[in-house]
Amino acid sequence: MRTLSAAIAVVLAAPQISSAFTAVSRPHKFHPQPHPASALLAKTFEIDESQNQLTVTPISTLSGTVTLPGSKSLSNRCLLLAALSDGSTKVENLLDSDDIRYMLQALDALGVPVERDADDATAVTVAGQAGPIDSPTPDETLELFLGNAGTAMRPLAAALCMGRGKFVLDGVPRMRERPIADLVDGLKQLGATVECVESTG
Secondary structure: OEEEEOOOEEEEEEOOEOOOEEEEOOOOOOOOOOOOOOHHHHHHEEEEOOOOEEEEOOEOOEEEEEEOOOOHHHHHHHHHHHHHOOOEEEEEOOOOOHHHHHHHHHHHHOOOOEEEOOOOOOOEEEEOOOOOOOOOOOOOEEEEEOOOOHHHHHHHHHHHHHOOOEEEEEOOHHHHHOOOHHHHHHHHHOOOOOOOOOOOO
C-alpha cells in the first residue's frame, strides 16, 4: 500500500536573532508563565514582576520542522489519483474543509471504497479502481453535488469522462457562476460528450 501526504513540511533555519526588547504592561499587571516543557521559552523570556516587565532576550538559532495543514488542492488531487490507481493508497494530512468532504462524498456515491481512519480524521485509505471510474448505476444518471468545491468539480469533470455512465455535477448557485467553459471545450475536443447545462460558463 502506498502513502500520499496532502500537507507540506517546512524546515525552519532562522538566522540569529540579536535584538532584545522589553514589553511593559499598563495599566494592568500581567503574569505570563513559560510553558514548563518549552526550553526555548525558558531561555528567551525574563519576567520581572516587581517592575511589571517582560524582557525577551536574544536566541542564537531557531530550527525545526513545521507541518502545515493539508492543502485543499493537494488533498482532492491525492484522493482522485488514489481512486484511479491500482491497489490501496493511504492519504494522510487531508485538510478538514468542505471541498474535501464533497470529494469524499462523491467517491462514496461513485462506489469507490474509502475507509476512514478511526484514530485520525485527516487520513483515509482508498481502494483504487485501476483505471477509469464507472458509474455504479450505468442505466441511470448519477448526480453528484459538490457545493462550491472547484477542486472537486473540475478534476472530477475530466476524470469521469473516461468512465462509463451518465453524470451530472452540480453545486451551489455560486458554483454555477464560476467559469468551466474552457475545460468543457477541451474535453469535447478530446471526444468526450459533455456540456454545460446552464450557460453561465
